Amino acid sequence: xxxxxxxxxxxxxxxERLMELGxxxxxxxxxxxxxxxxxxxxxxxxxxxxxxxxxxVPGRRAAVVETVGAGGLVGWSWLCPPxxxxxGAEATRPVxxxxxxxxxxxxxxxxxxxxxxxxxxxxxxxIGHRLRSSRTRLLDLYGPYRSGSAE
Numbered sequence: 001x002x003x004x005x006x007x008x009x010x011x012x013x014x015x016e017r018l019m020e021l022g023x024x025x026x027x028x029x030x031x032x033x034x035x036x037x038x039x040x041x042x043x044x045x046x047x048x049x050x051x052x053x054x055x056x057v058p059g060r061r062a063a064v065v066e067t068v069g070a071g072g073l074v075g076w077s078w079l080c081p082p083x084x085x086x087x088g089a090e091a092t093r094p095v096x097x098x099x100x101x102x103x104x105x106x107x108x109x110x111x112x113x114x115x116x117x118x119x120x121x122x123x124x125x126x127i128g129h130r131l132r133s134s135r136t137r138l139l140d141l142y143g144p145y146r147s148g149s150a151e
Contacts, residue, residue: 005071006045009122014115021105022098033074033089040083041102043075049095053087055134057142062088065134076123076130078102087130 007015025044027033033044036056044051050069054062065087068074074097077085083102109116 006073006119006122007071010118011114014112014118017108017112018100018105018115018119019098021108022100025097025099027091027095027097029091029094031091031095033091034085036085036088038085040075040077040085042099043073043078043102043105044097044099046070046072046074047096047098049091049093049097051095052090052092053130054090055087055138057138063138065137066130067092073123073126076126079106079120079123087134 007019010018022045024047027049029049033051034040036054046068048070050067051072051074052064053066053068053074054064057063074089075085077083079102105119109119
């Protein structure tokens, strides 16, 4: 995942049309972008700053499973029914990002097969990476000693 990003994954023509749908937004440190279980109807590509992704752990503080920085995708749940966030997200440093409305992007994907394929391929890679990161982090926090370490 390092050195890549959604904009690099999408071919130039479809990328330009995707960017036409984006709007610049900013979040101060400590702002919650979304909560686990809420309706997922948008996503962000971080320009500057960092966003922590966390998972609710009953009886404990939310566990941070990954931190997303510049070029990273925040939010993939908008793509998969039931369109509810699987994690929570918080700006850990002031964030500037591109925000995309899911319905608009999905409509563009219907008209642009190259965008649809590139975006879906990229998001599937992000999902796989986040699942592995979540598993490792939760094992490190709550499992037997070093059970999440890859040795």
